[in-house]
Amino acid sequence: QVQLVQSGAEVKKPGASVKVSCKTSGYTFTGYYIHWVRQAPGQGLEWMGWVNPTSGGTNYAQKFQGRVTMTRDTSMSTAYMELSRLRSDDTAVYYCAREGPSLFDCWGQGTLVTVSS
Amino acid sequence: SYELTQPPSVSVSPGQTARITCSGDALPKQYTYWYQQKPGQAPVLVIYKDTEKPSGIPERFSGSSSGTTVTLTISGVQAEDEADYYCQSADSSTTSVLFGGGTKLTVL
Numbered sequence: 726q727v728q729l730v731q732s733g734a735e736v737k738k739p740g741a742s743v744k745v746s747c748k749t750s751g752y753t754f755t756g757y758y759i760h761w762v763r764q765a766p767g768q769g770l771e772w773m774g775w776v777n778p779t780s781g782g783t784n785y786a787q788k789f790q791g792r793v794t795m796t797r798d799t800s801m802s803t804a805y806m807e808l809s810r811l812r813s814d815d816t817a818v819y820y821c822a823r824e825g826p827s828l829f830d831c832w833g834q835g836t837l838v839t840v841s842s
Numbered sequence: 843s844y845e846l847t848q849p850p851s852v853s854v855s856p857g858q859t860a861r862i863t864c865s866g867d868a869l870p871k872q873y874t875y876w877y878q879q880k881p882g883q884a885p886v887l888v889i890y891k892d893t894e895k896p897s898g899i900p901e902r903f904s905g906s907s908s909g910t911t912v913t914l915t916i917s918g919v920q921a922e923d924e925a926d927y928y929c930q931s932a933d934s935s936t937t938s939v940l941f942g943g944g945t946k947l948t949v950l
Contacts, residue, residue, distance in 0.1 A: 760939065770877075770885065770928050772939040786938055820884055827890035828875045828930070835884055 727751040729821050729833035736839045742809040745836045747821030754802035755779045758824040761795060761806045763817040764835075771817075775824065776804055811840045844868055844933045846942035853948040860916040862945045864929030867910055874912040875930040876905060878923075879944075885928065889914060916947075924949040 732746040747759060761773040774785035776795035783795045794807045804821060819836045822829040846866040854860045864874060874892050877885035887896050889905035892912060902917045916923055929942040 762941075769944040770879075770930075770941040772941060775939075784937055787936065822885075827887060827894065827896055828873075829877070829885070830887055830890075830896065832884040832886075 727823065727831045729823060729831055731819075731821060731833040731836045734837040734839070736841065737811050738842055739812055739840055741811050741840075742807060743811060743838050744805055744807040745819050745821075745838070747804045747806070747833050749802045749804070749823070752823075754797075755799060759795075759797070759804040760822045760824055760829065761793075762820045762822055762829075764820070765814070765817040768817075773806070773819075778804065808838075811838075813840050816840045844935070844940065846929055846931060846940050848927075848929060848942040848945045850943070851946045851948065853950055854919050855950045856921060857918055860919050860923070860947055862914045862916075862927050862929075862947065863911055864913070864931075864942050865911045866931060866940075866942075868933065869907070869910050869912055869931060872931045872934065874905070874907065876914045877928045877930065878925045879928065880925045888927075919947075919949055921949050923947060 728750045730748045735743050737743050755778045758775045760775040763771050773789050776783050778797045792809050797804045816839050821833040823831045848864050876889040878888045879885040888899050888903050892907045893905045904915045906913050926944045926946050928944045
Protein backbone atom coordinates (compact mmCIF):
# COMPACT_ATOMS: atom_id res chain seq x y z
CA GLN A 726 0.00 0.00 0.00
CA VAL A 727 1.05 3.60 -0.54
CA GLN A 728 2.99 4.97 2.43
CA LEU A 729 4.77 8.21 3.21
CA VAL A 730 6.95 8.02 6.31
CA GLN A 731 8.53 11.19 7.63
CA SER A 732 11.55 11.79 9.80
CA GLY A 733 11.27 12.45 13.49
CA ALA A 734 10.65 15.57 15.52
CA GLU A 735 13.23 18.33 15.54
CA VAL A 736 14.11 21.14 17.95
CA LYS A 737 16.02 24.04 16.43
CA LYS A 738 17.25 27.43 17.53
CA PRO A 739 16.18 30.60 15.76
CA GLY A 740 18.27 31.23 12.68
CA ALA A 741 19.08 27.55 12.14
CA SER A 742 17.88 25.28 9.33
CA VAL A 743 15.86 22.08 9.40
CA LYS A 744 15.61 19.31 6.83
CA VAL A 745 12.63 16.95 6.92
CA SER A 746 12.52 13.75 4.90
CA CYS A 747 9.55 11.90 3.42
CA LYS A 748 10.27 8.29 2.43
CA THR A 749 7.71 6.81 0.06
CA SER A 750 6.80 3.23 -0.75
CA GLY A 751 4.10 1.23 -2.46
CA TYR A 752 4.09 3.16 -5.74
CA THR A 753 6.38 4.55 -8.45
CA PHE A 754 8.06 7.52 -6.78
CA THR A 755 8.64 9.40 -10.03
CA GLY A 756 4.99 9.20 -11.02
CA TYR A 757 3.59 11.73 -8.54
CA TYR A 758 4.51 15.16 -7.27
CA ILE A 759 5.22 15.55 -3.55
CA HIS A 760 3.80 18.60 -1.77
CA TRP A 761 4.67 20.02 1.62
CA VAL A 762 2.02 21.48 3.94
CA ARG A 763 2.51 22.83 7.45
CA GLN A 764 0.23 23.42 10.41
CA ALA A 765 1.13 25.70 13.27
CA PRO A 766 -0.24 24.75 16.70
CA GLY A 767 -4.01 25.25 16.77
CA GLN A 768 -3.97 26.72 13.27
CA GLY A 769 -5.03 25.64 9.78
CA LEU A 770 -3.19 24.02 6.90
CA GLU A 771 -0.68 26.08 4.92
CA TRP A 772 0.69 24.95 1.56
CA MET A 773 4.44 25.41 1.10
CA GLY A 774 5.17 24.03 -2.36
CA TRP A 775 5.92 20.93 -4.40
CA VAL A 776 8.76 18.99 -5.94
CA ASN A 777 8.54 17.03 -9.17
CA PRO A 778 10.32 13.75 -8.40
CA THR A 779 11.10 13.12 -12.07
CA SER A 780 12.78 16.41 -12.98
CA GLY A 781 13.52 17.87 -9.57
CA GLY A 782 11.59 20.97 -10.58
CA THR A 783 9.93 22.92 -7.79
CA ASN A 784 7.18 25.44 -7.16
CA TYR A 785 7.20 27.30 -3.86
CA ALA A 786 4.55 29.42 -2.20
CA GLN A 787 5.58 33.05 -2.41
CA LYS A 788 5.71 33.30 1.37
CA PHE A 789 8.56 30.76 1.56
CA GLN A 790 10.57 31.66 -1.52
CA GLY A 791 14.18 32.24 -0.60
CA ARG A 792 13.91 30.18 2.61
CA VAL A 793 12.66 26.79 1.46
CA THR A 794 14.33 24.15 -0.69
CA MET A 795 12.55 21.00 -1.81
CA THR A 796 14.61 18.18 -3.25
CA ARG A 797 14.37 14.48 -3.90
CA ASP A 798 16.52 11.36 -4.11
CA THR A 799 15.00 9.00 -6.65
CA SER A 800 17.30 6.14 -5.59
CA MET A 801 15.81 6.34 -2.11
CA SER A 802 12.24 7.24 -3.20
CA THR A 803 12.52 10.08 -0.72
CA ALA A 804 11.62 13.76 -0.83
CA TYR A 805 13.12 16.45 1.37
CA MET A 806 12.08 19.87 2.59
CA GLU A 807 14.67 22.22 4.05
CA LEU A 808 13.64 25.47 5.71
CA SER A 809 16.31 27.98 6.64
CA ARG A 810 16.56 31.04 8.88
CA LEU A 811 14.03 29.53 11.24
CA ARG A 812 11.87 31.78 13.42
CA SER A 813 9.64 30.97 16.34
CA ASP A 814 6.58 31.21 14.10
CA ASP A 815 7.94 28.35 11.99
CA THR A 816 7.06 26.04 14.87
CA ALA A 817 4.59 23.65 13.26
CA VAL A 818 3.85 20.14 12.12
CA TYR A 819 5.19 19.68 8.61
CA TYR A 820 3.45 17.17 6.33
CA CYS A 821 4.38 15.72 2.97
CA ALA A 822 1.54 14.65 0.70
CA ARG A 823 1.36 12.83 -2.59
CA GLU A 824 -0.44 14.51 -5.46
CA GLY A 825 -2.43 11.64 -6.90
CA PRO A 826 -5.29 11.67 -9.42
CA SER A 827 -7.55 12.96 -6.63
CA LEU A 828 -4.93 15.45 -5.44
CA PHE A 829 -3.57 14.86 -1.92
CA ASP A 830 -4.60 11.24 -1.65
CA CYS A 831 -1.93 10.16 0.82
CA TRP A 832 -0.15 12.07 3.59
CA GLY A 833 2.85 11.47 5.79
CA GLN A 834 2.34 11.24 9.53
CA GLY A 835 3.76 14.71 10.10
CA THR A 836 6.99 16.01 11.64
CA LEU A 837 6.91 18.46 14.53
CA VAL A 838 9.53 21.18 14.20
CA THR A 839 9.95 23.33 17.29
CA VAL A 840 11.92 26.56 17.05
CA SER A 841 12.99 27.80 20.44
CA SER A 842 15.98 29.50 21.98
CA SER B 843 -4.78 37.77 -2.85
CA TYR B 844 -7.28 35.00 -3.46
CA GLU B 845 -8.77 33.32 -0.39
CA LEU B 846 -11.12 30.49 0.50
CA THR B 847 -13.61 31.30 3.26
CA GLN B 848 -15.11 28.72 5.61
CA PRO B 849 -17.23 29.18 8.75
CA PRO B 850 -15.09 28.61 11.84
CA SER B 851 -17.54 26.17 13.38
CA VAL B 852 -20.64 24.10 12.70
CA SER B 853 -22.57 22.17 15.33
CA VAL B 854 -25.15 19.45 14.79
CA SER B 855 -26.80 16.68 16.78
CA PRO B 856 -26.19 13.04 15.91
CA GLY B 857 -28.30 11.90 12.97
CA GLN B 858 -28.76 15.40 11.62
CA THR B 859 -27.24 16.84 8.45
CA ALA B 860 -24.14 19.01 8.59
CA ARG B 861 -23.33 21.41 5.80
CA ILE B 862 -19.94 23.09 5.62
CA THR B 863 -19.43 25.79 3.02
CA CYS B 864 -16.36 27.11 1.26
CA SER B 865 -16.49 30.33 -0.75
CA GLY B 866 -14.04 31.74 -3.25
CA ASP B 867 -14.26 33.82 -6.41
CA ALA B 868 -12.34 31.34 -8.53
CA LEU B 869 -14.21 28.24 -7.39
CA PRO B 870 -16.37 28.08 -10.53
CA LYS B 871 -13.16 27.58 -12.52
CA GLN B 872 -11.24 25.24 -10.21
CA TYR B 873 -12.03 21.94 -8.56
CA THR B 874 -12.41 21.84 -4.80
CA TYR B 875 -11.19 19.14 -2.46
CA TRP B 876 -12.22 18.43 1.14
CA TYR B 877 -10.11 16.97 3.95
CA GLN B 878 -11.08 15.69 7.38
CA GLN B 879 -8.55 16.09 10.19
CA LYS B 880 -8.95 14.61 13.64
CA PRO B 881 -6.76 15.76 16.56
CA GLY B 882 -3.18 14.58 16.29
CA GLN B 883 -3.72 13.00 12.89
CA ALA B 884 -2.85 13.86 9.31
CA PRO B 885 -5.65 15.10 7.05
CA VAL B 886 -7.67 12.56 5.09
CA LEU B 887 -9.23 13.27 1.70
CA VAL B 888 -13.02 12.86 1.81
CA ILE B 889 -14.16 14.60 -1.41
CA TYR B 890 -12.25 15.40 -4.60
CA LYS B 891 -13.10 17.31 -7.77
CA ASP B 892 -16.11 18.94 -6.06
CA THR B 893 -18.30 15.84 -5.84
CA GLU B 894 -16.23 12.65 -6.14
CA LYS B 895 -15.62 10.36 -3.20
CA PRO B 896 -12.49 8.27 -2.61
CA SER B 897 -12.97 4.60 -1.89
CA GLY B 898 -13.49 3.88 1.78
CA ILE B 899 -15.24 7.17 2.55
CA PRO B 900 -18.74 6.59 3.98
CA GLU B 901 -21.76 7.26 1.78
CA ARG B 902 -22.99 9.96 4.14
CA PHE B 903 -20.26 12.32 2.84
CA SER B 904 -21.07 14.26 -0.32
CA GLY B 905 -19.99 17.40 -2.11
CA SER B 906 -21.77 19.96 -4.25
CA SER B 907 -21.00 23.18 -6.02
CA SER B 908 -22.99 26.27 -6.91
CA GLY B 909 -21.35 29.38 -8.27
CA THR B 910 -18.64 30.64 -5.95
CA THR B 911 -19.63 28.32 -3.09
CA VAL B 912 -18.96 24.64 -2.62
CA THR B 913 -20.53 22.58 0.14
CA LEU B 914 -19.52 19.47 2.03
CA THR B 915 -22.61 17.68 3.31
CA ILE B 916 -22.56 14.97 5.95
CA SER B 917 -25.93 13.24 6.18
CA GLY B 918 -26.79 11.39 9.35
CA VAL B 919 -23.82 12.75 11.27
CA GLN B 920 -22.14 10.33 13.66
CA ALA B 921 -19.99 11.10 16.68
CA GLU B 922 -16.91 9.89 14.80
CA ASP B 923 -17.39 12.69 12.25
CA GLU B 924 -16.39 15.30 14.81
CA ALA B 925 -13.25 16.83 13.30
CA ASP B 926 -11.82 19.82 11.48
CA TYR B 927 -12.68 20.05 7.80
CA TYR B 928 -10.65 21.97 5.23
CA CYS B 929 -11.50 22.88 1.67
CA GLN B 930 -8.72 23.19 -0.86
CA SER B 931 -8.48 24.61 -4.33
CA ALA B 932 -5.96 26.23 -6.65
CA ASP B 933 -5.02 29.74 -7.60
CA SER B 934 -4.22 29.41 -11.28
CA SER B 935 -2.78 32.92 -11.47
CA THR B 936 0.02 31.97 -9.08
CA THR B 937 0.00 28.18 -9.59
CA SER B 938 -0.49 27.91 -5.84
CA VAL B 939 -2.55 25.56 -3.72
CA LEU B 940 -4.96 27.20 -1.30
CA PHE B 941 -6.63 25.92 1.84
CA GLY B 942 -9.64 27.37 3.55
CA GLY B 943 -9.24 28.33 7.17
CA GLY B 944 -10.97 25.18 8.36
CA THR B 945 -14.30 24.42 10.03
CA LYS B 946 -14.60 22.64 13.35
CA LEU B 947 -17.54 20.26 13.27
CA THR B 948 -18.95 19.57 16.71
CA VAL B 949 -21.37 16.71 17.22
CA LEU B 950 -23.53 17.70 20.17
